[in-house]
Amino acid sequence: MVHTISRRISRRVAATPPSGIRKFFDIAATMDNVISLGIGEPDFVTPQPILDAGIASLQRGETAYTSNSGTIELRTALSRHLQQLYSVSYNPEDEIIITVGVSEALYLAMTAILDPGDEVIIPEPCFVSYAPEVIFAGGVPVTVPTYVEHDFQVTAADIAAAITPQTKAILLGYPNNPTGAVMTRAVMLEITAVAEQYDLLVISDEIYDQLVYGVPHTCVPSLPGMRDRTILLGGFSKDYAMTGWRIGYACATPDLLAAMRKVHQYTIMSAPTTAQMAALVALESGAEHVKRMRQEYDRRRRLIVAGFNTLGLDCFEPRGAFYAFPSVRRSGMSSDDFANRLLAEERVAVVPGDAFGASGSGFVRASYATAYEKIEEALNRIESFMRRHG
Numbered sequence: 282m283v284h285t286i287s288r289r290i291s292r293r294v295a296a297t298p299p300s301g302i303r304k305f306f307d308i309a310a311t312m313d314n315v316i317s318l319g320i321g322e323p324d325f326v327t328p329q330p331i332l333d334a335g336i337a338s339l340q341r342g343e344t345a346y347t348s349n350s351g352t353i354e355l356r357t358a359l360s361r362h363l364q365q366l367y368s369v370s371y372n373p374e375d376e377i378i379i380t381v382g383v384s385e386a387l388y389l390a391m392t393a394i395l396d397p398g399d400e401v402i403i404p405e406p407c408f409v410s411y412a413p414e415v416i417f418a419g420g421v422p423v424t425v426p427t428y429v430e431h432d433f434q435v436t437a438a439d440i441a442a443a444i445t446p447q448t449k450a451i452l453l454g455y456p457n458n459p460t461g462a463v464m465t466r467a468v469m470l471e472i473t474a475v476a477e478q479y480d481l482l483v484i485s486d487e488i489y490d491q492l493v494y495g496v497p498h499t500c501v502p503s504l505p506g507m508r509d510r511t512i513l514l515g516g517f518s519k520d521y522a523m524t525g526w527r528i529g530y531a532c533a534t535p536d537l538l539a540a541m542r543k544v545h546q547y548t549i550m551s552a553p554t555t556a557q558m559a560a561l562v563a564l565e566s567g568a569e570h571v572k573r574m575r576q577e578y579d580r581r582r583r584l585i586v587a588g589f590n591t592l593g594l595d596c597f598e599p600r601g602a603f604y605a606f607p608s609v610r611r612s613g614m615s616s617d618d619f620a621n622r623l624l625a626e627e628r629v630a631v632v633p634g635d636a637f638g639a640s641g642s643g644f645v646r647a648s649y650a651t652a653y654e655k656i657e658e659a660l661n662r663i664e665s666f667m668r669r670h671g
Contacts, residue, residue: 297413301636312628316659318585318647319630321458321604323522328570331521331559338558347551349542351379351530355557358564359530366490367500369508375535378542379552379560383488383516383529384410385545390484390512390531391418393540399449401484404435405638406606408458408486412638421447426640429597429608433462437471444475450482451475453501456489459637459646460606461582461599466499473507482537483511488529489602491520491571494579496600502532509534512541519602520571521563526556578603581649581656588660589647592667603650606634610643612670620645622670627662 306319326332350356356373364370371377380386387410395401397419403411405424412422425443427433440451451472455464464472476483485501502511516529529552531541582599589596589607596607609619616633623629634641649656 293416293419297416300409302409302632306630312624315624315628315630316651316655316662317630318649318651318656318659319632320650321648322524322650323519323574323603324651325522325574327522327526327559328563328567330566331523331563331570334562335526335555335559338555343554343558345554347379347554347557349546349551350377351552352557352561355379355561355564358561359532362564363500363513363532367498367503369500369503369513371532372535376538377530377532378538378545379557380516380529380531380545381549381552382518382527383486383514385549385552386514386516386529386531386541387411387414387484387486388417388548389541389544390514390533391415391420392544393537394449394482394512395420398447400445400447401449402440402443402451404440404453406433406457406459406634406641406644407452407454407638409637411452411454415452420449423448424638424640426638427460427462428640429606429644432597433457433460433606434464434468435472436468437475440472441475441479444479444481448479448481450484452484452486454486454488456487456493456498456601457604458489458602459604459632459634459641461602461604463493463496463601464499466497466504469499469501470504473501473504476510477506481510483507484514485511486514488514488516489519490515492575492578492603493601494575494582498601512537517560517563521560521567522574523556523559523563526553526559528552528556528560577653578649581651581653584653585647585649585656585660588656588663592660592664594663594667603648605647605649606641606644607647608644612667614670616642616645623663623666626669627666629659629662629666 356377395418415422502508513532517523594607631645634644
């Protein structure tokens with residue numbers, strides 16, 4: 282018996298395109314001598330004390346499930362951590378859940394709050410999973426473009442203009458992937474005032490919170506009136522170079538957290554035990570390691586941004602995460618053409634900006650989470666490319 286795709290696969294899944302990032306990784310993996318500025322992953326190994334904590338946990342035989350919410354020790358340490366950094370407090374008993382990376386935390390948030398047809402406002406360019414996760418939960422993503430002229434900060438006016446009677450939440454991701462943009466406190470206060478005016482939830486993905494350069498990070502639930510209408514998402518992958526450990530978290534009021542925990546219970550059971558033990562040490566003793574990694578990212582950031590601007594690939598100054606987002610319009614190529622031809626001709630992998638939304642058209646994302654020397658060589662290759670085409 283022959284089954285058609287339309288009958289066997291959910292319409293919402295079938296209509297969602299594959300990640301625009303993966304295509305370039307898959308192509309690059311088949312080629313020799315490729316310098317990848319595409320992957321959004323620290324090139325550092327997880328700091329040794331954190332590694333040792335994970336190994337010791339395994340050696341102690343700690344291989345069973347933990348509480349659905351995660352170990353109380355990790356949740357308590359995370360509560361202290363957020364209080365110390367941002368003066369925002371969460372009860373570890375019923376306002377924090379440990380998840381399988383921030384990706385699961387996002388899935389839990391969307392599944393817990395959305396009914397069919399509910400709308401979520403999403404500034405673009407943004408991380409590739411934002412709109413699909415809304416769709417998979419039965420919601421409707423409503424994208425709002427941001428512009429380099431505003432340093433890719435979304436404005437309160439643009440968000441207000443997108444609100445309808447079906448709007449349930451605003452999904453923010455700052456520091457931003459792919460642009461490296463950060464939000465000033467003043468702009469964020471204007472946005473949170475809109476959220477309060479229209480009684481909207483805010484889901485704030487702050488996975489890059491400690492990777493900021495010369496500016497403070499604005500933690501959304503720390504703003505006046507926002508703790509009880511914000512679902513805070515975070516994790517250990519970027520700040521602590523723990524991507525493969527798959528450990529994240531969500532913080533919210535007890536009613537929201539209980540709904541998310543319910544989905545988590547039926548889907549995951551609990552985050553990896555070994556990773557939770559390592560994450561506890563990351564919070565307790567990882568600050569100096571984060572500082573050293575941040576300083577090195579900053580050194581690379583200044584190199585790559587200056588390099589792009591020298592080559593005529595206009596690049597605003599990213600102040601967070603580890604991405605540069607240069608314009609390729611002077612090349613006369615589309616984002617996709619530029620990325621494809623650069624990979625084919627010079628073996629340098631970048632990601633087309635429109636993989637992160639329509640307002641990323643004309644840009645490419647270049648990650649500087651790779652060695653300084655590799656970035657130098659990549660810029661040399663891009664210079665050769667631009668001499669031929671620019």
